[in-house]
Amino acid sequence: MSMLANRTRPLWFAAMIHRLSGLGLAIFLPFHFLVLGLAIRGEAQLDTFLRWTDQPLVKFSESALVGLLAVHMLGGLRLLALENMSWRGGQAVRALGLIAIAALVAVYFLVRVF
Amino acid sequence: MNVALYAWQRATAALMAPLVLVHLVVIFYAMGAGLSAAQMLARTRGSIAWGLFYGVFVAAVSVHAAIGVRTILIEWTPLPRRAIDGFAILFGLVLAVLGLRAVAAVVLP
């Protein structure tokens, strides 16, 4: 079977990115909360943790998370607009633009943390 | 997904959009100002505003993500609907509990 053509379209990729980013956030969020919850036991531990986050690898993944959040939010806002405002064409261009913006935000974050 | 779940998912999404923006700004600000954990906590502890802000955020995200995960499991796994529903509720509750605990840690004096 040749590749299904509906899966080579920009808007299909946009949907996948939206889904995977949402899924990524959903998987990451419990850990994020867990870590913040540590603060209950005192600032010392939190500080150790925050020092741990100074490692480059952690910084990279944090940037990725910021990127995920940005791309998921922007993609979600696109969908909300598509569903609730009068019809507009050019959705593929919009989706790509928003993904690009999210990437910029993530890169900016990355630059700032280092 | 039915209309009720849809309503909740879209409403929480709409609600979270500004919250996420503020959250991102906060992170960038904190980073820019080079604040330590202690400095950050000093600003949040005892603040009703931040408590409300993150409390609402956590509540919204728990509902939103639970519904989202449910959809993904329905479409991408062969699990029975009832198992998926159970898991989604559980997932939402875990998120809410962990999230509120974190908010409490950050906000309670």
Added chain:
Amino acid sequence: MPIERVRTDILILGSGGAGLFAALHAHAADPKLDITVATKGLLGKCGCTRMVQGGYNVSLHKGDSIERHFMDTIEGGKWLPHQELAWTLVTRAVERVRELENEIGCFFDRNADGSLHGKAFAGQTFDRTVHKGDLTGIEIISRLMEQVWARPGIRQLEEHRAVAMIPSKDGASLSGLLMIDVRTGALKFIEAQAVLLATGGGPTMYRYHTPSGDKSMDGLAMALRFGLPLRDMEMVQFHPTGLYGGAETRMTGTVLEEGLRGAGGYLLNGEMRRFMGDYDPKLERATRDVVSRSMYAEMRAGRTTKNGGLYIAMSHLGPDKVRKMFKGMVERCDDCGFDLAGGLVEVVPTAHYFMGGVVCGVDTATERPGLFVAGEDASGMHGANRLGGNGVANSTVFGGIAGDTMPRWIAANRGHRPPDEGVLDAEVARALVPFAAKPGDVNALREKLMDTMWNDVGVLRDRAGLDRGLAALDTIEAELLATGVADGNRAFNLTWHDWLNLRSLIETSRVITLAAIQRENSRGAHFREDFPEPGDLDSSTYTVARQRGGKIEMTNEPVEFTIVRPGQSLLADAAE
């Protein structure tokens, strides 16, 4: 061979406008009845009702009248229509369109004041054709289909092909139908208290033809074998502008809309000359039959394109304007690789509609108890020519009437009637004949048939050609019987069905030819070069063909002018 046997109360053959309307009406009349719709393709997706582009004639508009619609129908039919049938058609169409709108859900186009829009259709004195854009058939059949799907009480046998009518044991009435389940290839006998024949005719034995691929005159071939009288069988309507894309594409023959000529399109021959002036002062705007004959004559004289067709040219009207006015047609041509707006598109006249069919009454009853007929399989409503827009009116009006009639008939004639087992066995064997012979090239025979009918029994006819055609049909039939289909897998075996289609087409082609020999004058769609005059209208006759003992008998019957006589008009009466 033992075959599956099924019983139903009402069996409807075909899912065009006639079949689906019959199912809905019968179900409404008595929901307890077991109703089965059997159709050669998918329910509502096969047949020609879907393909209606122009629209539906009805006198619902201010300024129009039933009498006017009737007179247009009679005059268009060159005084050959059965007047009671034509009258029923035009009067009941009014109620049927309201039913389509109010109950079935068709959403026809409106005027700015909200009333139904009526568009102009050639050959009519009033703009009465109700439509939904230029895809009226899709709207009508999709809505009907939805209503049938919504009623689980109406059983569906999709991709079931009727192959023979089986008489009751006493031979007096119809017992049921022998069918093939196309998907499995299994034969099935369906016994029914009442049967509606609505398989939609379909003159697809011509080289160029418009109807859908599933139509192959099966209904009329079965009716002929069952001994029923067939009327007006010489009357094949040709549409002047069929798309021509060569012999090997199924696009060839499909209709390019009438409006292209109306809007000022030119017809050019192979020498790039606008030839219509040689035939008629109205040029391209002459009526369908005149333009078709002129094109046919031009082609016969060899003044064709190198592929063998003629050209239609629209670009002088401005390609952008053409693109806007005929969006659907331009896109269709473009999909197939032709530039209608800016270039030349090859066209040929193409067989479009079959006016002939089974003789029936205004209640759709045939001569044989238990058998009813409606739609393009029935005859008498149109006479020598069908008005554009009267085709779908005919199938929906009489389909609905059949649906009203059959439950009543069953109430008065209860019970199934066991079949004549001898005939059933013989018909089973007949359906399987191709598997006994050595496999051969079925398609080559189809090509031969199409050429024979096109050349010898086509748009222009004469005795010599018709005789030649008759002889050729015998040869083709003999060759077909000697040509087999490999008996590997009978499930969804299209080649087997092609073979059966071909047999139906050959048998009905013979009747067309005999009827064309019988009519020694020229009326409407039938043109005899050796008898070019229409003959005396007052003593008009119609042809009837009937098969008895393997031989076809032709007779002429006088047309009864029960409502209006040639020279009179209901409109004049109304004016007085």
Added chain:
Amino acid sequence: MADTLQVSLWRGGSDGRYVDYAVPARESQTVLDVVTYVQRHLDATLSYRFACRVGMCGSCAMQVNGRARWTCRTHVSKVAEGGKLTVAPLENMPVIKDLAADMREFFGKWQRAKGRFAPSKTRNDPVEPIDPATPQRRAADAAIECINCGVCYASCDTVKWDKDYLGPAQLNRAWTLVNDVRDAGNRERLVAVSEGSGCHSCHSHQSCQEFCPVGLNPTRSIAGLKRKSLAAYLKGELKP
């Protein structure tokens, strides 16, 4: 143009396989013609479906090089990549045999979406006057010319992933009826499309819109349904 096409056709049921054929290329040749050639000249047992030949009946749709299309109106030159064609039965439907798919579930869902007119009048009433310029009539018109070919349905991954999902064509039809002021069934219709796996399950992938051969936009119709049913739900008019 090469003078032969390399054609792979799906043969058999869902457990079938591709079989290769060489078909002569022609100037005027649709994918349906290619398939027909194989049946007429190379393998008489090949099964496929068509009726109208002109894009009106929606019987002939197949997967052509991975994309669902109407084959009667797809010129080979527009799709053959390097003279190669791969043709399979429509996705997301059971296979009957070879290139013919089973559309019963497709139409079953059409009914589940209440894709049928619910009359408020009878044949004895006059035809209802409707101003063609009203937004509702325009919205109905924009979505009405569906030929139920199943191309959108075969191209939608939500259909593939959620067996109960009503589907783009079905929801598109429901939307035309929601905008039909003559219709009396909209309360039930909105309930039907608001239940699980109804319009709210659509993720706006838009393959339906991009591939619909007659240029309809089911995505827009579905968005309309989402809005309409959400409003009804918030007003307490829906009890799903």
